[in-house]
Amino acid sequence: MKRGIRYIVGIVGLVVGLGHVGAESEKDPIPQAFLVGHPGQHWAPAKNYPRSFDVSAEIARGRALELMAWERRVRLHGERLFGREVTGDLVFRGEQIELAEVDTLGFEPCQFDTLKSATTVWVVGDCNERTGSPTVWGAMPARRPEWLSVLPEVEGHAFAVGIANRSFSDAPGSWHLATYRALIELGFSVRGTIESAQWHTEDTVDSAEIQRLNLVFEGFHAVGRWADEKHVYVLGSVPLAGVNR
Numbered sequence: 001m002k003r004g005i006r007y008i009v010g011i012v013g014l015v016v017g018l019g020h021v022g023a024e025s026e027k028d029p030i031p032q033a034f035l036v037g038h039p040g041q042h043w044a045p046a047k048n049y050p051r052s053f054d055v056s057a058e059i060a061r062g063r064a065l066e067l068m069a070w071e072r073r074v075r076l077h078g079e080r081l082f083g084r085e086v087t088g089d090l091v092f093r094g095e096q097i098e099l100a101e102v103d104t105l106g107f108e109p110c111q112f113d114t115l116k117s118a119t120t121v122w123v124v125g126d127c128n129e130r131t132g133s134p135t136v137w138g139a140m141p142a143r144r145p146e147w148l149s150v151l152p153e154v155e156g157h158a159f160a161v162g163i164a165n166r167s168f169s170d171a172p173g174s175w176h177l178a179t180y181r182a183l184i185e186l187g188f189s190v191r192g193t194i195e196s197a198q199w200h201t202e203d204t205v206d207s208a209e210i211q212r213l214n215l216v217f218e219g220f221h222a223v224g225r226w227a228d229e230k231h232v233y234v235l236g237s238v239p240l241a242g243v244n245r
Helices: 053-072 171-191
Strands: 002-010 041-047 074-084 090-103 111-116 120-126 157-165 193-201 204-217 221-227 231-239
Touching (some): 041 053, 053 074, 053 090, 053 171, 074 171, 090 171, 090 204, 157 171, 171 204, 171 221
Antiparallel strands (some): 002 090, 041 120, 074 090, 111 120, 157 231, 193 204, 221 231
């Protein structure tokens, strides 16, 4: 079934949730393959509701399917609005982005495995024809990855980082939002268009910058993940050959 997914994001709505998160990675280990994405393999977490495991697993599986669909093909369409201050500085005002042409059908031959830890249900969708390797559990590395400071440089590929607040109530949901943010950041960095606008309000003249986005990605993949106490970070990549209007 093809779906259009609409995200309307304001200044406050760029991130999911707020709250302090303790050293949950030490108490509740994570699959290490989740941190370093491999082509054809998609890890997706969901909050583990002890009395509703089936619901948790279904949420995680739906997220895994969505990631797989985003890798196959997704159209990014929308715009960002920046207001221009009297100083000339641009201030983000909001954005409206639609992910269209997302098709989650056709993944029946792929393998889906469900794993459970203390607070999280994990689903991995793997479309490779090789035998899956055993899951290795561990903690989030304390050292920040280099890609948070300098993006990787690989010929024929573009990279961008998506960031979301680390939600106390739904940390897995934060990961999914950060992946979406990486997808959108890639779109604007690869092929966004910029327009200027002015309008009159009584005796003042306001101006703005509008960044528009309308392109198709084929081959998007989350290739790295990391988290600190406040945020989660996803490194997204797309082959430039898979970028079309």
